[in-house]
Structures are given as structure tokens and as C-alpha cells.
Amino acid sequence: MITVQVDLQERSYPIYIGRGLLKQNSLLAKHIVGSEVMVVTNETVAPLYLDTLLKSLKDYRCAEIILPDGEQHKTLAVLQQIFDDLLKVPFSRHCTVIALGGGVIGDMAGFAAACYQRGVAYIQVPTTLLAQVDSSVGGKTAVNHPLGKNMIGAFYQPRCVLADTDTLDTLDERQLRAGLAEVIKYGLIRDIDFFTWLEEHASEVLAREPSALIHAIERSCRNKAEIVAADERESGVRAILNLGHTFGHAIETGLGYGAWLHGEAVAAGMAMAADLSQRLGWLSATEVGRVLNLLERAGLPRHSPEAIHKARFLELMAVDKKVIDGCLRLVLLRQLGQAVVTDGFDSDLLEATIDKATV
Amino acid sequence: MITVQVDLQERSYPIYIGRGLLKQNSLLAKHIVGSEVMVVTNETVAPLYLDTLLKSLKDYRCAEIILPDGEQHKTLAVLQQIFDDLLKVPFSRHCTVIALGGGVIGDMAGFAAACYQRGVAYIQVPTTLLAQVDSSVGGKTAVNHPLGKNMIGAFYQPRCVLADTDTLDTLDERQLRAGLAEVIKYGLIRDIDFFTWLEEHASEVLAREPSALIHAIERSCRNKAEIVAADERESGVRAILNLGHTFGHAIETGLGYGAWLHGEAVAAGMAMAADLSQRLGWLSATEVGRVLNLLERAGLPRHSPEAIHKARFLELMAVDKKVIDGCLRLVLLRQLGQAVVTDGFDSDLLEATIDKATV
Numbered sequence: 210m211i212t213v214q215v216d217l218q219e220r221s222y223p224i225y226i227g228r229g230l231l232k233q234n235s236l237l238a239k240h241i242v243g244s245e246v247m248v249v250t251n252e253t254v255a256p257l258y259l260d261t262l263l264k265s266l267k268d269y270r271c272a273e274i275i276l277p278d279g280e281q282h283k284t285l286a287v288l289q290q291i292f293d294d295l296l297k298v299p300f301s302r303h304c305t306v307i308a309l310g311g312g313v314i315g316d317m318a319g320f321a322a323a324c325y326q327r328g329v330a331y332i333q334v335p336t337t338l339l340a341q342v343d344s345s346v347g348g349k350t351a352v353n354h355p356l357g358k359n360m361i362g363a364f365y366q367p368r369c370v371l372a373d374t375d376t377l378d379t380l381d382e383r384q385l386r387a388g389l390a391e392v393i394k395y396g397l398i399r400d401i402d403f404f405t406w407l408e409e410h411a412s413e414v415l416a417r418e419p420s421a422l423i424h425a426i427e428r429s430c431r432n433k434a435e436i437v438a439a440d441e442r443e444s445g446v447r448a449i450l451n452l453g454h455t456f457g458h459a460i461e462t463g464l465g466y467g468a469w470l471h472g473e474a475v476a477a478g479m480a481m482a483a484d485l486s487q488r489l490g491w492l493s494a495t496e497v498g499r500v501l502n503l504l505e506r507a508g509l510p511r512h513s514p515e516a517i518h519k520a521r522f523l524e525l526m527a528v529d530k531k532v533i534d535g536c537l538r539l540v541l542l543r544q545l546g547q548a549v550v551t552d553g554f555d556s557d558l559l560e561a562t563i564d565k566a567t568v
Numbered sequence: 569m570i571t572v573q574v575d576l577q578e579r580s581y582p583i584y585i586g587r588g589l590l591k592q593n594s595l596l597a598k599h600i601v602g603s604e605v606m607v608v609t610n611e612t613v614a615p616l617y618l619d620t621l622l623k624s625l626k627d628y629r630c631a632e633i634i635l636p637d638g639e640q641h642k643t644l645a646v647l648q649q650i651f652d653d654l655l656k657v658p659f660s661r662h663c664t665v666i667a668l669g670g671g672v673i674g675d676m677a678g679f680a681a682a683c684y685q686r687g688v689a690y691i692q693v694p695t696t697l698l699a700q701v702d703s704s705v706g707g708k709t710a711v712n713h714p715l716g717k718n719m720i721g722a723f724y725q726p727r728c729v730l731a732d733t734d735t736l737d738t739l740d741e742r743q744l745r746a747g748l749a750e751v752i753k754y755g756l757i758r759d760i761d762f763f764t765w766l767e768e769h770a771s772e773v774l775a776r777e778p779s780a781l782i783h784a785i786e787r788s789c790r791n792k793a794e795i796v797a798a799d800e801r802e803s804g805v806r807a808i809l810n811l812g813h814t815f816g817h818a819i820e821t822g823l824g825y826g827a828w829l830h831g832e833a834v835a836a837g838m839a840m841a842a843d844l845s846q847r848l849g850w851l852s853a854t855e856v857g858r859v860l861n862l863l864e865r866a867g868l869p870r871h872s873p874e875a876i877h878k879a880r881f882l883e884l885m886a887v888d889k890k891v892i893d894g895c896l897r898l899v900l901l902r903q904l905g906q907a908v909v910t911d912g913f914d915s916d917l918l919e920a921t922i923d924k925a926t927v
Contacts, residue, residue: 285648301891325719326889354651363687442686
């Protein structure tokens with residue numbers, strides 16, 4: 210088992226990465242507050258892993274809520290269902306919420322824990338590659354609003370993250386590839402050696418070769434933990450984690466949540482960020498080619514879907530959380546392995562990028 | 569103008585108390601983040617003070633949302649309306665939400681600010697006595713759930729509290745009296761000299777004599793600021809601020825939100841807490857008499873409403889935030905001016921108190 214620490218003073222916590230961790234009840238017990246546990250999961254994950262988790266929780270008074278699967282259910286209405294269930298028992302302020310599932314479950318269960326009785330403990334048990342490398346780490350929780358993704362949420366840290374890599378065995382191919390988009394992101398924003406490693410080992414990761422997969426998860430988590438420790442509430446450097454996300458969120462909101470997976474939208478968004486970086490003279494055609502090539506090998510999209518035309522795309526981008534006083538800022542690549550947050554681009558160049566991507 | 573500081577390191581902020589503060593735009597300007605301001609108010613307060621506030625905000629891009637008045641509207645559904653309006657503009661993460669109104673508006677606008685884009689700045693402009701002495705200070709924000717009051721919320725501190733005592737001129741008598749319940753609370757829990765002062769000056773406060781009113785507000789805010797500074801997230805001493813609230817929330821939830829004002833329910837709850845404290849041998853009959861007498865002079869209830877029978881009352885109390893592992897804790901009075909949080913009472917005594925109060 211590998212442990213990566215997220216260093217946030219009194220809110221510090223470990224990320225455990227390894228095989229068969231779900232069965233290690235002592236690992237969970239160290240981080241559970243109180244005697245009551247609410248497991249939040251979905252209809253895809255529950256038949257696969259809920260029983261295993263509940264066996265590890267046999268010393269606690271447990272309840273579970275099984276939500277529908279998919280980004281389109283990451284809403285205030287579904288959040289209310291979690292509150293309803295917590296209050297029907299009723300669970301006290303000294304309880305623990307466990308998120309068992311992918312990024313949608315983690316975001317919703319975490320936000321529910323942040324708000325229930327003004328904050329209860331929660332633990333992330335991510336079961337998708339995307340959640341294990343990204344969304345379960347760092348305390349960003351949220352639900353979507355019809356007008357913008359992740360617009361309602363909280364910064365609220367879990368007590369631990371338990372990434373059992375055995376759960377990836379049952380992950381469908383499309384979900385695995387979507388997770389790889391966020392893995393590639395770490396290479397692009399701050400870890401060129403990792404990017405190069407991914408170019409060399411993409412096929413092993415896609416074949417779920419355990420040591421390659423665990424290496425990719427660990428290295429991703431170390432990158433994320435360092436950034437989060439430096440800037441928990443995204444007042445600075447943390448924003449580089451959003452490479453491809455402003456474009457990507459526009460795609461997700463524009464198509465309707467759930468049409469594309471989050472990782473797929475981020476992949477197209479990273480391709481667009483690379484394109485705009487090239488227009489600014491920061492990346493060469495060869496470097497952009499390396500980005501597009503790796504995305505292609507991962508089976509990920511490199512264009513916006515046809516359904517969103519250019520004017521709509523610009524409108525959707527205006528609702529981004531990185532907008533300050535009407536000015537859109539984007540995460541772009543100063544070079545491969547070095548992201549910057551900037552508003553220093555001509556709107557013509559941005560429009561050219563969107564033109565190209567939305568044809 | 570009086571300034572009371574709430575001392576919370578980087579989250580510290582001032583409470584300004586005085587006449588005509590709404591018109592002092594420089595006071596607000598010091599605490600507004602960004603150039604966009606969303607004023608959240610209600611249909612009772614808007615005709616009275618919205619224009620005055622907007623005049624002080626003429627240098628900002630402002631929008632307002634006018635909500636229906638009353639505790640029954642402090643819901644997730646109404647919260648969603650605030651998000652809808654923020655996103656329709658759309659307001660960025662660098663905006664400021666201003667709560668103009670009583671406790672319901674402050675709780676909802678504060679919680680909306682806590683969640684919008686994972687947290688934006690907010691300012692409390694309380695216009696009721698209850699909000700000026702209690703709910704606007706300390707960062708507790710929440711909405712109600714049909715099964716329990718303030719069950720969904722956040723600890724999230726404002727940038728400042730601006731208590732313009734001129735706004736109390738238009739407050740109706742019932743609201744003034746309800747606010748007085750929380751004023752009396754500070755005397756009971758930790759400030760016997762203030763309690764005695766209130767016994768001597770209740771009629772001046774009720775007559776809205778400015779110096780008496782300002783003294784009552786200042787002293788209440790100083791008490792609250794000290795408690796909040798000692799225990800921001802209510803892991804200890806802050807719980808004494810809930811004297812009468814576990815009983816009171818049961819009344820509010822049981823009757824349906826809005827039937828009784830919060831302060832009225834708290835008054836009945838404080839009478840019940842005094843009764844149980846007497847049963848424990850902590851208060852004499854004379855001391856309980858002083859409590860009941862002051863509540864009576866303030867025109868406040870000293871019994872639970874008839875509509876809630878005893879079994880229902882106990883059931884409603886079980887959903888309290890101070891329950892730990894199934895064990896109900898209550899704020900009781902060790903003596904006048906000294907509250908304790910305790911589960912050290914016989915359930916027979918609690919039932920006797922409820923019996924007496926629910927007849």
C-alpha cells in the first residue's frame with residue numbers, strides 16, 4: 210500500500226492507494242467519527258462493492274443511499290434526497306459520510322457532508338480512475354446548476370481517501386479512458402517527466418497492468434496533493450488544475466450533463482488549450498502534436514462536439530469560476546509541463562481556437 | 569458609532585452599531601470584494617430600506633433579489649432561486665452578497681454566499697433586533713429541512729456586520745419582543761449584570777429609547793463575539809448560545825415554520841430550560857420566577873403551544889444538532905448567568921418539564 214499525505218495543518222489527511230484496501234476495516238476505522246455511517250453510492254457501484262464495504266463497517270450503525278448513476282444527477286434535488294435520508298434515521302452531527310463511487314458520488318456526498326448540520330466527517334472511497342487521481346483529493350465538492358457546472362459547492366476536506374485499485378477491474382473502458390484525461394493533465398501542467406512516462410506506458414495503463422496503473426495513480430495524487438497543500442482554496446496556483454476545464458465545462462453544460470463524461474470534455478478542452486497556447490507562440494506544432502497524439506492513443510476526443518456552435522460556446526464560457534470582473538482567465542501552457550493562468554490573450558485568438566474546435 | 573470586533577484570525581471582522589449607518593457608503597466600501605454586489609432582501613424590508621442601501625452602492629454593479637418574508641421560506645428551494653439569479657447575471661466568484669433583513673434573510677444569503685462558486689464574500693445588514701444581536705454575528709448560516717430546523721448550512725463568516733439601529737424604528741412590536749428573547753439569553757447564559765440591567769431597563773428597551781436599545785445591542789454583540797472567538801465551530805462553549813433552542817426548534821418544527829417567531833419559541837424554550845434547571849436543584853423558585861417575570865414583561869411566551877403533545881415534543885427534540893451517539897444534551901442553567909451543556913439529567917425530569925409545558 211502507498212500512502213500520499215495531503216498536508217493542510219489540522220485538515221491534513223492520507224490518500225491510501227493499493228489493492229484490496231476496501232477489505233481492510235482497520236484502515237477505515239482510524240478515520241471514522243462517531244458510531245453512525247451513511248454510505249452514499251450509486252446503482253452501478255452498489256452491486257459490485259457495497260457489500261464488501263459494509264462488511265468492513267460491521268462495528269458501526271450503517272445506512273446507505275443508492276443514487277442514480279451519472280453527471281445529470283449531480284443536482285440540488287438529489288442532494289436533498291441525501292439530507293432526507295440522513296434526517297429520517299436521524300443521523301447526528303457526530304456521524305461519518307462515506308462516498309463509494311466515482312467523481313459524481315464524491316462531489317455530492319462530500320457537499321452533503323459539508324452542509325449536513327453545518328458539517329460532518331466524510332471519507333472518499335473512489336472507484337473510478339478519474340476519482341482516484343483527481344476528484345476525491347483536495348476537498349472540492351459541488352453540485353451542478355443548469356446554467357453552470359459545479360457552481361454550488363464547498364471546499365471541504367475528507368478525513369481520508371481510500372483508493373482500492375482492485376475496483377478499477379470492473380470499470381468500463383470509456384470510464385478508464387476518461388480518467389486518463391486527468392492523469393495526462395498532471396503531466397501537462399507541471400510534470401513533463403510524467404508526461405513522457407505516459408507517452409511510453411500509455412498502452413500498459415490502458416491494459417490495466419497493475420504496476421503501471423498504480424504508478425500513474427500515485428504520481429497523479431502526489432502532484433495534486435502538492436498543489437492543494439500550496440493553495441487549498443484556489444486563490445492562486447491551484448487554478449492550473451483546471452487545464453481544459455473552462456472549455457470542458459462549456460461542453461458539459463452545453464451538451465447537457467452526462468452526454469459526455471467529464472474526462473472526455475476535459476480532453477477536448479486540453480486540446481483547445483494547447484491550440485490557443487500555440488497561437489500565442491508558447492507551444493510548437495510538434496508539441497501540440499504530442500498532446501493530441503497522447504489523447505488520441507487514450508481514445509479521447511480532441512474537438513468540441515458539433516452540437517455547440519461558436520457563439521453558444523463563448524456564452525457558456527462566460528459563466529466560469531475563473532472570471533474576475535468580467536474578464537475571462539484561462540489555464541494555458543507556457544510550455545509542455547508548465548501551465549499558467551492568464552487573461553493575456555487576444556479574444557481573436559480565443560475565437561480562432563473555438564472556431565477550429567467547433568467546426 | 570460603536571465597533572465590536574469578532575476576533576477570528578484571518579476571518580476577523582467588525583460589527584458596526586449605530587444610527588444612520590446604511591447611508592455611510594464608505595463603511596460598506598471597505599468590505600466589498602469585487603465590483604458586483606447582489607443584495608438579498610425580502611418583500612417587507614425592500615420598500616423600507618433597499619433604495620437607501622442601493623444609493624450607498626452606486627459605485628457597484630448591483631442586482632437584488634426580493635424573497636417572500638418568513639421562516640417558512642428558509643428552504644433549499646428558495647436558496648436555489650438565489651443561485652438562479654446569481655447565475656443569470658452571471659455574477660463571478662469575485663462578487664459580494666449583502667443580506668438586508670432579519671435572521672431568515674441573513675441565514676439564507678449567508679449560506680448562498682458560502683456555496684456559490686464554493687464561497688464568495690458576504691456582508692450582513694441586519695434590520696431586526698434579533699438579527700442585530702444574534703443571527704448576523706458568528707457565521708452560522710443555514711436553511712431548514714421539513715424534519716429539522718437549520719439542518720443544512722455552513723459556518724461561514726461575513727466580511728462585516730452593519731447594524732443600523734434606525735432600521736428598528738419600523739420593526740413591528742412582535743418582532744421587537746422576539747428579538748428581546750435573544751438579548752435576555754445573553755444575560756442568562758453568562759452575564760448576570762446584564763440580566764439585572766435588563767430587569768431594570770426592560771421598559772426603556774421596549775419603548776425603543778435609543779441609548780437603551782444601543783446598549784442592549786452592544787452588550788449582546790460583545791457577549792456573542794467573545795463566545796464565537798473562543799469556539800467558532802461549536803465544538804465546546806459556543807453551544808451555550810443555544811439556551812432554549814433545542815426546546816424552541818422542536819416548537820418551530822412541530823408547529824410549522826413561521827407560526828411562531830424564532831425568538832418566541834426560544835423564550836418558551838428558555839422557560840423550559842429554567843424549569844428543568846430548577847428540577848435539578850440548580851435554580852431556586854425565586855430565580856425561575858425572575859426569568860419568567862422578565863419574559864412576561866417582554867410579552868414573550870413561557871409555555872409550549874398546546875398543539876404539540878408530549879410524545880411529539882420528545883420526538884422532535886431527538887433531531888437536535890447537539891445529540892451525540894443517541895444521547896440528548898441540553899443547555900441548562902447551573903445558576904442565573906451561568907449556562908452549561910449537559911446530558912446529566914434524568915429523562916423523568918425532562919419529561920416532567922415537557923409535561924408541564926405542553927399542558
